[in-house]
Amino acid sequence: xxxxxxxxxxxxxxxxxxxxxxxxxxxxxxxxxxxxxxxxxxxxxxxxxxxxxxxxxxxxxxxxxxxxxxxxxxxxxxxxxxxxxxxxxxxxxxxxxxxxxxxxxxxxxxxxxxxxxxxxxxxxxxxxxxxxxxxxxxxxxxxxxxxxxxxxxxxxxxxxxxxxxxxxxxxxxxxxxxxxxxxxxxxxxxxxxxxxxxxxxxxxxxxxxxxxxxxxxxxxxxxxxxxxxxxxxxxxxxxxxxxxxxxxxxxxxxxxxxxxxxxxxxxxx
Numbered sequence: 161x162x163x164x165x166x167x168x169x170x171x172x173x174x175x176x177x178x179x180x181x182x183x184x185x186x187x188x189x190x191x192x193x194x195x196x197x198x199x200x201x202x203x204x205x206x207x208x209x210x211x212x213x214x215x216x217x218x219x220x221x222x223x224x225x226x227x228x229x230x231x232x233x234x235x236x237x238x239x240x241x242x243x244x245x246x247x248x249x250x251x252x253x254x255x256x257x258x259x260x261x262x263x264x265x266x267x268x269x270x271x272x273x274x275x276x277x278x279x280x281x282x283x284x285x286x287x288x289x290x291x292x293x294x295x296x297x298x299x300x301x302x303x304x305x306x307x308x309x310x311x312x313x314x315x316x317x318x319x320x321x322x323x324x325x326x327x328x329x330x331x332x333x334x335x336x337x338x339x340x341x342x343x344x345x346x347x348x349x350x351x352x353x354x355x356x357x358x359x360x361x362x363x364x365x366x367x368x369x370x371x372x373x374x375x376x377x378x379x380x381x382x383x384x385x386x387x388x389x390x391x392x393x394x395x396x397x398x399x400x401x402x403x404x405x406x407x408x409x410x411x412x413x414x415x416x417x418x419x420x421x422x423x424x425x426x427x428x429x
Contacts, residue, residue, distance in 0.1 A: 178207035185378035185400030186214035193403040202234035212378035213243025213330030231267040241288030248305035285324035290331035319369035326420025333364035373421040
């Protein structure tokens with residue numbers, strides 16, 4: 161069953177401006193690994209953790225309650241974007257609260273696709289979703305869901321709200337060289353490779369309009385950093401690893417000022 165939490169106070173909630181932010185890649189509902197990452201994040205003085213998708217899959221009570229217990233002990237908040245390996249039917253049945261967040265527990269919140277917020281003078285944007293390259297091995301509505309794909313109309317609506325300093329995604333936009341991507345795609349159907357590329361193109365169209373200083377993503381299970389140089393703008397792109405890898409591959413902690421360099425023209429807004 162879903163637990164309906166008390167609404168957190170402004171001093172404890174996700175929207176409270178942090179000093180240090182942890183970012184983590186895919187956990188695939190691995191509770192023991194997730195708890196260990198949370199402990200490491202707190203040891204590095206993180207105030208909040210942003211998870212970049214493939215977070216909870218079926219969002220079982222065991223998984224959510226276990227993470228909540230760890231978050232309570234370490235006095236942290238976790239916000240996550242949706243990945244492609246999530247039960248969208250179960251996730252999206254939960255209502256969005258007045259603050260724009262979807263509360264799974266008091267300290268575990270979903271950042272809906274297109275959700276924007278501001279920490280200090282840093283403008284943030286959450287855009288989850290990605291194409292399941294392995295969907296040929298999965299069952300629609302059971303182990304993959306069509307809601308995983310970022311749609312063109314969603315891009316238009318998100319872009320209309322203006323630029324952002326930092327984007328938090330599951331997928332990576334086209335134009336970024338992802339390490340070992342060609343090798344990882346061996347054996348998958350050409351039509352699914354094409355579908356995955358189309359999703360990256362769609363995300364790139366959004367990035368071209370939002371023009372973030374930094375973009376953080378999971379999905380490809382690689383820890384790397386690259387630069388998307390589009391001429392009119394440059395975005396530093398960080399990919400993070402998955403569970404079962406060393407924690408330093410999966411999670412980083414940065415001060416708020418390094419999350420996404422703010423633009424002075426919007427700082428006073």
